[in-house]
Amino acid sequence: MKKILAVCGLGQGTSLILKMNIEQVLSEEGVQAEVEHVDVSAASSMTADLIVTSRELAQNLQNGEARVVTVQNFFDVNEIRSALNEHL
Amino acid sequence: MAFLQPSLIRLQEPIGEPQDAIRIAGDLLQKNNHVEARYVDAMVAAYQKHGPYFVIAPGIAVPHARPEDGVIRAAVSMVQMTEGVAFGSEANDPVYLIFALAADSNQNHLQLLQRLSLLLGNEENVERLRNAKAPNEIRNFLKENSI
Numbered sequence: 001m002k003k004i005l006a007v008c009g010l011g012q013g014t015s016l017i018l019k020m021n022i023e024q025v026l027s028e029e030g031v032q033a034e035v036e037h038v039d040v041s042a043a044s045s046m047t048a049d050l051i052v053t054s055r056e057l058a059q060n061l062q063n064g065e066a067r068v069v070t071v072q073n074f075f076d077v078n079e080i081r082s083a084l085n086e087h088l
Numbered sequence: 089m090a091f092l093q094p095s096l097i098r099l100q101e102p103i104g105e106p107q108d109a110i111r112i113a114g115d116l117l118q119k120n121n122h123v124e125a126r127y128v129d130a131m132v133a134a135y136q137k138h139g140p141y142f143v144i145a146p147g148i149a150v151p152h153a154r155p156e157d158g159v160i161r162a163a164v165s166m167v168q169m170t171e172g173v174a175f176g177s178e179a180n181d182p183v184y185l186i187f188a189l190a191a192d193s194n195q196n197h198l199q200l201l202q203r204l205s206l207l208l209g210n211e212e213n214v215e216r217l218r219n220a221k222a223p224n225e226i227r228n229f230l231k232e233n234s235i
Contacts, residue, residue: 009141010134013152013189017144017201021209040138055179057141072179074144075208 002033002088005046007053007061011039018074022052025081031088050087052080089196090163091203092230094223095120099168106140106175106183107132109167110151113188116165123190124158131157131188135175143177145208147218152189159190162197164204166226168218184218207235 006022008015015037022035038046040057048066051058055070062068069083090096096116103109114128130153135142143149165188172182187204191197207213207230220226 008144009138010152010154012154013191013197013201014142014144014150016191016198017150017205020198020201021205054141054144056139056177073146075148075205076145077209 002049004033004035004050004052005043005048006035006037007040007043007051007057009040009057011037011042014074018052021074021077021080024077025084052083089161089200090120090122091200092164092166092226094227096163096165097223097226099220099223100170101167102171103169103173106135106173109169109173109186110135113151113165113167113186117163117188117190122161122163124160127153127158127190140175140177143175143180143183146180147182147184148208149175149183149186150189151186152191155191155193159192162192162200163190164200168220203235
């Protein structure tokens, strides 16, 4: 099963919003994946297939093996769907 | 759990600095006894330390700190600003709406976040909040839309 990280600065409220909306997209698309919400420093030491985050935080996460996709609007399920679609 | 009750809403606030905006939204939570005063300080400190990561949609900031920073119960407050405020977010500045989030450590806050996503996932709703003239208008709108 694929592992996806939803990343924000604190690993709390905003990454949880992102995680919930990623999970909604996955369930609509019928894709099974594990989604975790974490802060930037935790994310950089974790293994994952895909990282979803904002453009600002993405710069700190490019060095790992996970592919990084950025989302401008964490509430916009359609934007999250297009960002994920290329990688699922 | 408290979600955008009229006492948690301030409209048409003339604010120039991000810190002041976060503080006003946090004070609403504190005055209604949803957080301790130190939670408001922690929200400002999180911005100073981690930057504008919580500016997560065009014109929208969702400042927050950790449950252990003084959350009493889960709640969301809102501040609508007359002028856009620059938080330093390349993608989503300027900010017109602030939703201060107090997430506790139990499951209540998941429901709050779902309601917030439902509300802000729709551009027309966001426009409605930006143009609202009275807290009761927002209460009625939420009720009509079952949010």
